[in-house]
Amino acid sequence: MLTARIHPGESNSSFVMKGAIEFLTSDCAEAKLLRQNFIFKIVPMINVDGVINGNYRCSLSGIDLNRAWKAPHATLFPEIFAIKKMIDQFNKEYPVVLFTDMHGHSRARRTFMYGNNYYHSPEISRLFPYIFSKVSDQFSYPKCKFSNSRSKEGTSRVSLWRILRIPAVYTLETSLCGGSPD
Numbered sequence: 774m775l776t777a778r779i780h781p782g783e784s785n786s787s788f789v790m791k792g793a794i795e796f797l798t799s800d801c802a803e804a805k806l807l808r809q810n811f812i813f814k815i816v817p818m819i820n821v822d823g824v825i826n827g828n829y830r831c832s833l834s835g836i837d838l839n840r841a842w843k844a845p846h847a848t849l850f851p852e853i854f855a856i857k858k859m860i861d862q863f864n865k866e867y868p869v870v871l872f873t874d875m876h877g878h879s880r881a882r883r884t885f886m887y888g889n890n891y892y893h894s895p896e897i898s899r900l901f902p903y904i905f906s907k908v909s910d911q912f913s914y915p916k917c918k919f920s921n922s923r924s925k926e927g928t929s930r931v932s933l934w935r936i937l938r939i940p941a942v943y944t945l946e947t948s949l950c951g952g953s954p955d
Contacts, residue, residue: 774860774872776929778818779839782829783877785947790817790875812867814859819852839874842932857933864937871901871941874929878946884909885916887944889934895919898940 777790797804797813822833832838834849845853888898898919906914925931934942
């Protein structure tokens with residue numbers, strides 16, 4: 774599952790999503806192999822109303838949608854409510870093995886991930902970002918952080934991690950400031 778543009782002002786997440794879609798639909802051998810083995814659910818722009826109206830972080834309800842994942846109200850947060858419902862229904866038939874929400878970071882440079890921390894096996898949630906760092910020179914593994922802080926309970930990363938019980942639930946951050954060395 775791939776999502777992007779929950780924060781309207783993070784336009785770079787649309788470019789990352791565009792690249793992901795172009796890769797996944799391409800004729801390259803790796804993309805074909807992925808399509809043969811996985812079903813991809815993609816929401817390229819979660820906060821359409823916020824984007825259309827020029828908001829930076831909020832939806833038309835005036836709330837940051839990435840803090841509404843824990844218990845989204847169907848009327849105030851229909852986007853999040855519908856995505857969670859779709860994930861729940863899909864997960865009953867096909868286990869979700871990866872969820873990545875694409876964002877833009879206003880201060881940090883390069884591309885990195887936030888993941889959750891598995892206290893008894895911390896390496897399990899760190900494996901995918903580590904492999905990512907080996908295949909992309911734009912991805913910085915040292916910038917990745919893995920935690921489950923209470924302040925992030927309403928985010929997709931922590932909320933869906935608690936529901937899905939899989940290690941591969943991430944926020945992918947790309948810099949709004951451009952790339953630079955670590």
